Amino acid sequence: MDILSSLAQGFAVAVTPTNLAFAVFGCFLGTIIGALPGIGPVNGVAILIPLAFALRLDPTTVLILMSCIYYGCTYGGRISSIMLNIPGDASSIMATLDGHPMAKAGKASEALAISAVASFIGSTVATIGLTLFAPMLASVAIYFGPSDYFALYVLAFAMIGGVGGASPWKMLLAGFLGLMLATVGLDPGTGLARYTLGSFNLYDGFDPIVAIVGLFAISEVLVYLETAHHATGTLVPMGRAVPKFREMLPGMGAAFRGSFIGFLSGILPGAGASQGAFMAYVAERRYSNKDDTFGKGDPRGLAAPEAGDNAAAGGALIPMLTLGIPGSGTTAVMLALLISLNIQPGPLLFERQPDMVWGLIASLYIANVVLLVMNIPLVGIFTRMLSMPQWILMPFIIMVSFLGVYSISHSTFDLMVMIGFGVVGYIFRKLDISLIPLVLGLLLGADMENNLRRALSISNGDFWILVQSPIAATIYAITAAVLGTAFILAFRTARRRRASALAELED
């Protein structure tokens, strides 16, 4: 009952006219950002953070605005998947498999409606989960000491290396590079300048927001320039404006199943929304592909990954808010936002700033309803946005990125840092090195080092303190297990690949 009264208090914060207006605005903007191919949620939120500061809004309002944009993006991503067969963001790749065939069969409006409802179900399941589990986790996390937090950060990086990608080595390397970048600047413990190469510009270190905008937005343009000539989709005609309800019914059960799978994968750091959508689709195909209709426009094959995607996006907020450890790219950006608002996420957030946390959670419920209402009748407007030519869209994204970064510090140096990160981001993406661990390292590095040094101050330099607490020891055991399985799996696939390559040579 404690939760209900807190939630009621949250709704009181969320329904003030300003907050409500920004929530609706955020939903609208988020859907557009999600729908446009080329700017995913990570880009969209990162570009808008500095601009939200420029508006000099109340921190709670900024947080509500950004979370509504975040939720909006997860709704919008599916629109171009269905209409153009080009995913609006990475997590809606699975929505192309059955969504686009449906649209081609003249059921575009049904496909859009099913995915909107599935998104709503997924997000609502995740928001309810967030309401129930986040305070629970926060109340446990209060007992965490510095050495436990250090262990938790180690686990987060291990999970990202283990769960996230094809090559755990590259993931881990990216994580270490991020951590190394985080040590640039004045050392908080002693005030010593580290790795600044004598430049005053680097005394504050790399601003994570500048780095994120560069890594994602600038590199996106470079990637686009390369692929531009062979990736032009044609817009499927909309057909009937009002969807037939009967066509949508079979998708509902799939949406609920997808939601639970997505939610679980969202909580795990490193898995994130794309993984959630993928797992939901695979599970649903195994469960209900009896007549071999999947991949040919089965509504269940659209509803499951859409629900999974949205549920994972909501679930990923739990570790971010309660432990301060983001599990995905977008929540990493949200963490950067919190840090720049001078809010330290973690268990104490729920005690010290209940208005903000519960206001945020309440506004997520509101955002869901707004997005559902907005997405069914207004989907035509969002669809029309898709035909905006890239030569307008790309320069616009770049200009807004520059504006945003320039507004943080009014310095040419930061703009150069952004461009530099853009080029690095492009090269890393080409070489299949994930940018997410890099960003996480940059964001969490300072805190990880502080906790390590605090723990060793307590023990007067004795390293045993790191494994002495039962919490830390348990976390390290999990870390070892995760890393062990990841590397064994990677070795096996590598060996199998080599074996099949050898077999091909012999043929």
Added chain:
Amino acid sequence: MADRILGLLILVLTIFYGWTAGSYEASFGDPLGPAAFPQMLAVPAALLSLFLVLRPDPDPAWATGLPAIRQIATVGVLIAYAFLLEDLGFVVATALGASAMGRLLGAGWQKSVISGVAMAVGLFVVFDTLLGLPLPLYPRFMS
């Protein structure tokens, strides 16, 4: 090959990073000091980059010809834009930058210039005038 080159670069960087860390000393503060954490990072990072050198993945298909020239030109435009933003003022610099980028993305001169100018004026009005984010309006030599 690309993996090997990058791995080598990172290896050199981590060796420099770990070696520089040794020079950070503080006679006060916590027992660990400012050098230990960077040194703890440098060792596994160096090992991982060494792994990249020894066991690289197959090379990706890099852009060649016109797309590659466009990529390099775009980076050039971005750098020029960053340097000229304060000297030329927001509107002029953005109009030039956005037009050049539109052209690089394959639009004709006319379309690029029109959209570039419209974007520059529009963004200035929205952010400076309506939202109160101060931007340099005039070229520096005029003010």
